[in-house]
Amino acid sequence: MTAVYELYAIKYAHHERRRSANFIGGDPHDGPMPMDYFVWLARSPERTFVIDTGFNAEAAARRKREHVRCPTKGLALLDVDAAKVRDVIITHLHYDHVGNFDLFPAATFHLQDREMQFATGRHMCAGVLRHSFDVENVAGMVRAVYRERVAFHDGDAEIAPGISVHLVGGHTMGLQFVRVRTQRGWVVVASDASHYYENMLQRRPYPTVFSVGGMIDGWGRLFALAESPDHIVPGHDPDVLRRYPAPRAGLEGIAVRLDVAPTA
Numbered sequence: 001m002t003a004v005y006e007l008y009a010i011k012y013a014h015h016e017r018r019r020s021a022n023f024i025g026g027d028p029h030d031g032p033m034p035m036d037y038f039v040w041l042a043r044s045p046e047r048t049f050v051i052d053t054g055f056n057a058e059a060a061a062r063r064k065r066e067h068v069r070c071p072t073k074g075l076a077l078l079d080v081d082a083a084k085v086r087d088v089i090i091t092h093l094h095y096d097h098v099g100n101f102d103l104f105p106a107a108t109f110h111l112q113d114r115e116m117q118f119a120t121g122r123h124m125c126a127g128v129l130r131h132s133f134d135v136e137n138v139a140g141m142v143r144a145v146y147r148e149r150v151a152f153h154d155g156d157a158e159i160a161p162g163i164s165v166h167l168v169g170g171h172t173m174g175l176q177f178v179r180v181r182t183q184r185g186w187v188v189v190a191s192d193a194s195h196y197y198e199n200m201l202q203r204r205p206y207p208t209v210f211s212v213g214g215m216i217d218g219w220g221r222l223f224a225l226a227e228s229p230d231h232i233v234p235g236h237d238p239d240v241l242r243r244y245p246a247p248r249a250g251l252e253g254i255a256v257r258l259d260v261a262p263t264a
Contacts, residue, residue, distance in 0.1 A: 003162035005042040007258040010074035012054045013037035014066040023204045036238045039071045042180045051089045055099035091191035092175040093119040095134040109150045115174025168193045170215030182259035185227035193218045196237040
């Protein structure tokens with residue numbers, strides 16, 4: 001029987017930016033279009049999965065982002081102890097998705113073969129592709145390989161009943177998104193397969209991209225594997241916090257439940 005998971009998005013950082021920064025070719029109606037940064041939590045009575053690990057305050061200062069809270073503190077608000085988490089899915093190795101990996105000392109990290117190839121191979125000789133990686137994070141993940149703490153996946157894979165990863169590429173060579181069985185059906189955590197709702201719904205690619213064609217094709221995979229467009233959760237859109245309810249009073253603007261229908 002397929003497990004059913006609670007699913008949450010937890011905000012940990014923010015960046016004020018313009019619409020022109022979020023679409024290839026800019027935007028003719030340029031105006032504010034801020035970016036939120038999330039980690040995600042999928043939890044059943046049997047297993048807990050953290051999806052991505054964010055970045056720390058030092059990285060935020062270096063890259064001029066607003067660091068709201070350590071992702072582990074956001075998880076703690078949902079009664080999850082990062083030190084005890086056994087499974088972390090890393091959607092890709094950009095600095096804002098794999099920083100803080102060291103705060104999960106008991107975890108196995110689930111990663112695509114192609115993402116490790118990308119982050120350690122010839123493409124990192126190009127600054128435009130290297131910019132979103134932090135060499136210390138990448139080196140740390142290589143060390144985790146040597147400690148037998150990385151589970152590699154070659155394409156689509158079921159990690160556990162009700163949890164699967166799907167290679168999509170586009171944004172990076174080895175980007176994967178996560179499909180989660182919830183009480184409202186199959187929800188897709190897109191991560192950076194679509195930064196904002198507008199990217200996928202208006203078919204306007206985000207500028208940080210390894211393969212534009214791969215990114216466009218990836219939107220089709222998101223729609224094919226989600227129950228409906230309302231079951232796709234983009235990776236950085238502040239609208240996620242407005243569309244879904246908080247898990248309890250006091251967590252508004254911090255965390256939302258994705259396993260229930262959107263309220264807005």
